[in-house]
Amino acid sequence: MALLEVKNLVKKFDDKDVLKGINVELSEGQSKVVMGGSGCGKSTMLRCLNLLIQPTSGEIIFKGEDITRPGVDVRKLRQDIGFVFQHFALYRHLTVQDNVTLGLRKLKKMSANDATEKALYELERVDMVEHRHKYPAQLSGGQKQRVAIVRALAMDPAVLFLDEPTSALDPQMTREVVTVINKLFLDNITMLCVTHDPFLAKYISDSIVFLDKGVVVAEDIAERLFYDHPDPRVRHFFLSVIDHR
Amino acid sequence: MDAFINDLIAYSPQIMAGLKNTVLLMVIMSVTGLIGGVAVFYLTLSRANAVRTWVERYISFFIGTPLLVHLFLMYYGLPQLGVHLSAFTVCIIGFTLNVSAYNARYLMTAYHGLDKTELEAAQAQGFTPPEIFRLIILPQVIRLSVPSLTNQVIQNLKDTSVAFLIQYPDFFAQVQEIASTNFQFFKAYMTAGLVYLVLVSIIVLAARRLEKRLILPGFQT
Numbered sequence: 001m002a003l004l005e006v007k008n009l010v011k012k013f014d015d016k017d018v019l020k021g022i023n024v025e026l027s028e029g030q031s032k033v034v035m036g037g038s039g040c041g042k043s044t045m046l047r048c049l050n051l052l053i054q055p056t057s058g059e060i061i062f063k064g065e066d067i068t069r070p071g072v073d074v075r076k077l078r079q080d081i082g083f084v085f086q087h088f089a090l091y092r093h094l095t096v097q098d099n100v101t102l103g104l105r106k107l108k109k110m111s112a113n114d115a116t117e118k119a120l121y122e123l124e125r126v127d128m129v130e131h132r133h134k135y136p137a138q139l140s141g142g143q144k145q146r147v148a149i150v151r152a153l154a155m156d157p158a159v160l161f162l163d164e165p166t167s168a169l170d171p172q173m174t175r176e177v178v179t180v181i182n183k184l185f186l187d188n189i190t191m192l193c194v195t196h197d198p199f200l201a202k203y204i205s206d207s208i209v210f211l212d213k214g215v216v217v218a219e220d221i222a223e224r225l226f227y228d229h230p231d232p233r234v235r236h237f238f239l240s241v242i243d244h245r
Numbered sequence: 246m247d248a249f250i251n252d253l254i255a256y257s258p259q260i261m262a263g264l265k266n267t268v269l270l271m272v273i274m275s276v277t278g279l280i281g282g283v284a285v286f287y288l289t290l291s292r293a294n295a296v297r298t299w300v301e302r303y304i305s306f307f308i309g310t311p312l313l314v315h316l317f318l319m320y321y322g323l324p325q326l327g328v329h330l331s332a333f334t335v336c337i338i339g340f341t342l343n344v345s346a347y348n349a350r351y352l353m354t355a356y357h358g359l360d361k362t363e364l365e366a367a368q369a370q371g372f373t374p375p376e377i378f379r380l381i382i383l384p385q386v387i388r389l390s391v392p393s394l395t396n397q398v399i400q401n402l403k404d405t406s407v408a409f410l411i412q413y414p415d416f417f418a419q420v421q422e423i424a425s426t427n428f429q430f431f432k433a434y435m436t437a438g439l440v441y442l443v444l445v446s447i448i449v450l451a452a453r454r455l456e457k458r459l460i461l462p463g464f465q466t
Contacts, residue, residue: 012303054371079372089366092463093384101369106380137463148366 001064003028003158003190004049009058011044018044020214021058026159031184031191036211037237042194046161046210049192050081057089063158079107082152086164088144090136090151096123097132100151108155122150126180142173146180152190160184162193166200178203198226198242210234249432256423263419264440270333270415271402276339278401279394280339282348286386287378289353300349307346313407315339320411332413340404347397348390355389356382390462395452399445406441416440 002025009022018041026032026235034042049054051059051067051074060067092101094124097119104115123129126146136144145165152160165181180201184191185204195201201208202222210218210225212233218225226238253260288300307315319335330338359382367377387394409418417437424433 038281050369052365052383075371075373078369081369083366083369085362085366085369087360087362089360090360091363091367091381092360093381093388093461102380103372107371135462151370 002026002061003030003063004192005059005061006045007059007061008048009045009060009141009174010056011041011048012056013055013237018214019048019058022216024209024213024216024219026190028158028190029188030206031189031204033205033208034192034194034211035196035198035201035208035237036217039198040211042211043215046083046163046192046194050078050161052083072181075107079103079113079155080158082155082157082160084145084148084152084160084162084165087169088136088148088168089236090140090144090147092136095133095135096128096139096147099136099147100154101150103155104129112141118132119150122154123147125183126150140173141169142176145169145177149177149180149184153184159190159192162191162195164195165193166195166197174200196241198222198238202226210237212237249427249429252423252427252429253436256419259422260416260419263416264413267402267405267416268415268444270336270340270405270408270413271398273337274344275398275401277337277341278344278348278397281345282352283383285345285349286352286356289349290356290374290378290382303348304349307343308350312339312343312404313410316407316411325330332408332411335411335414336405336408340401344397344401347400348394351390351393351397352386354393355386358389359385385464388459388461391452391456391459394450395455398452399448402444402448403441 004024004026006022006024009019011018011019022041022045024032024034034045036042043162044053048055049062051072054232055068058068060078063080065072075220091102094102097116100119100122101110101112101115104118104225105112108115120129120132123132126149128143128146128150131139131143131147136147139147149162149165162181166177169177174197180192181191181200191204193200193204205222207219207221208225209216210233218229218231218234220229225234226242229235229238265365285304288296291297291300316335316339319330319339320332323330343385353376363381372380405415406417408415409421420433420437424430428435
């Protein structure tokens with residue numbers, strides 16, 4: 001059974017249909033990337049899946065339960081879904097270590113010592129331990145995103161959502177972050193990542209879902225999707241984002 | 246000059262008592278005004294339109310009308326409705342309502358400068374709105390508002406000088422009494438001005454130390 005199953009997901013803003021019946025499945029240990037042009041509904045879809053945005057209709061089955069039904073414990077659900085944002089979204093009044101331990105202490109009710117131990121273990125995995133006493137303003141973009149990933153992972157979520165994790169980074173920092181996410185991919189962390197970046201998509205995905213105007217147009221492995229796909233919308237998109245020389 | 250100094254010495258117990266009342270009023274209203282300001286600011290973030298509208302009206306009323314009117318209304322107006330409050334109580338209530346409105350406005354201004362993706366991140370992590378307010382919003386807006394909030398404390402001190410108009414025996418009331426006894430108005434008010442300046446300087450020094458402690462990297466305003 002899939003860990004996450006999205007059935008006919010629709011989201012309308014006023015009269016504008018942003019998602020027009022999305023169907024996606026994600027199994028445990030699987031990593032999928034969602035790609036598509038700007039405004040195709042990728043980020044909206046991701047936000048619907050942890051109810052940051054309320055879907056208009058459709059079903060989202062997470063761990064066997066339809067989370068769009070009333071009475072769902074949203075707080076508990078969100079603790080089970082790690083979320084990494086494009087612009088890092090670190091709490092800027094807290095040190096790196098406190099950014100990671102805040103959720104552990106306040107949501108998981110861990111003791112300060114246990115939370116610190118867990119935070120240091122997770123920070124070690126992304127080579128950020130030495131920066132643990134720094135504030136976000138003292139970090140580079142790549143470092144901030146690594147901390148944001150650790151903050152999400154430290155909660156031991158069932159799935160990690162990443163919303164354009166490299167879009168706000170320069171090429172060097174992008175490589176830094178891709179390396180970290182690739183490591184998670186090799187460790188079989190369940191991930192759903194929205195990105196424009198084919199380089200990231202290729203190195204962190206089992207398959208890629210291609211979205212166009214609020215519908216899933218194609219789903220395939222990177223190699224088949226990137227080059228010579230029969231659907232002209234897919235072909236046109238990847239021709240524009242991949243250097244084919 | 247000697248006569249004036251002799252008068253100051255002779256009236257020193259009264260002056261010191263007035264000074265104590267002034268500082269007491271300033272400290273109390275600064276604390277209650279901060280607590281009130283935080284509470285009002287919290288309500289401005291309410292999802293309920295009606296709450297936000299009423300809070301905005303409250304802020305506009307107290308910022309848009311003179312403090313003295315509020316004090317007179319409560320001290321001289323309310324007795325006509327059968328409500329009798331002491332000068333001290335009127336001062337505490339009046340100043341708190343007034344200062345809370347200003348502090349709430351400072352905090353709101355700082356809130357508009359926050360990175361809202363942090364709030365979305367906290368929401369995505371599973372924090373509830375009150376937790377997000379307490380753990381993410383408040384520590385940041387307080388830090389960003391430190392200069393405005395400490396300026397308000399200075400304003401609070403200076404505003405205590407209107408309390409004598411509703412019979413509160415503050416420092417300025419005592420100076421006024423000495424001046425009307427010996428008719429040395431210039432010297433009396435100069436002395437009052439110097440004392441206020443010393444008190445303000447103490448607050449400024451304390452505020453700078455507080456700012457140094459509270460301001461973190463990325464929070465320079």
